[in-house]
Amino acid sequence: MTVEALPEPLAEIVETFASSPPRDRLELLLEYSQTLPPLPERFREHPERLEPVPECQSPLFVAAEVDGDRRVQIFVDAPQEAPTTRGFAGIFHAGLNGLSAEEVLGVPGDVTVRMSLSEAVSPLRLRGATALLGRIQRQVREQVGAA
């Protein structure tokens, strides 16, 4: 249960949230909602390649790809009118994209709790974020296992 156990980019994000005054945490989440990169064309043309995350309160679709160097690439589609959902997706993108499959699989499921957002965000939403992480990890695990 230590923050040290997280991969460095994600650990930094979690630390930033945890050390911010509660009122600033939502601002931070909003900033992450704006950092989510647009989908590459191959996903825009084939949205069925993205997996839905029904646990989130707004439509959210995710794909995680493991490349030849066992690095993980994350692609997320979430509507602009759902900034909270986009915020969590932005955090996982900023914190996990480009890491090794092993590092991504090693992220503990309670990471959303460690962001100290439970006072501001309803438990439902935190569960949605945890579900998003779970799906990223499952997709990575399937590809690593198949390799």
Added chain:
Amino acid sequence: MALPNDTNPKLAEYAHPEKLVTSSWLAEHLDDPGLVVVESDEDILLYETGHIPGAVKVDWHTELNDPITRDYVDAEGFAALMSAKGIGREATVVFYGDKSNWWAAYALWVFSLFGHPDLRLLDGGRAKWEAEGRPMTTDAPGRPTADYPNVERDDARIRAFRNDVLAHLGKPLIDVRSPDEYTGKLLHMANYPQEGALRGGHIPGAKSVPWAKAANEDGTFKSRAELEALYGGEAGLSTSDDVVVYCRIGERSSHTWFALTHLLGYEKVRNYDGSWTEWGNSVRVPIEREADPG
């Protein structure tokens, strides 16, 4: 001083037309000193991405609930909230929000527990205002704080607790959740996370009238005649009935409570905010799982 009512002909048909305003009425009165616009959304960051100029945000999760007990804030808590938001007791408050005003109606219902005199809903909510290309801003409203008296919550009129519902069995109940939640096929809304109800189904005798049936595609309320056909015709209710409405935590049913009470003039409608997240976890309360009311 209260603002004038919206005299729009669609609204004039409703039992209490003063409880609803159109987007054009709001645009016209946005700078009136007696008005406070309140945004209340399901998505807690939506307000920050842009809101109606001057609107303040009320977060249902962090601001209307007691942080420890599953209950709403008390008189002191509500007065402190209203003071901080710059809402005086005499202010005309207009609520709007996302998802066809689902959370806005919930906030309005909670404010009603404290008997705030002038509470109105923006017909069509946030989506309609945006679709019409009306102004949005990220500027903070900058309202000065207000004096708000401590007013005791009056739960008895419009709020039902579990034991009230047990005593109410056999009288009209409306379940506003989706059909699959009603029959117990799902423990929660489709595409929504499981909220921890151990049992699925509905309260015996409850009729299924999903809340969204009261709304048009653009989020506005259906006309009075359409609502009467829905609740009076299909569901067989009459305005003098003692009615309890529920969903999973009382938010969707606030929308139905609003339609029955303010748009159709039902005299006694209570919202059971414990709803399925309480009933579906309670020991030895009766549950029906069939598609008919039981």
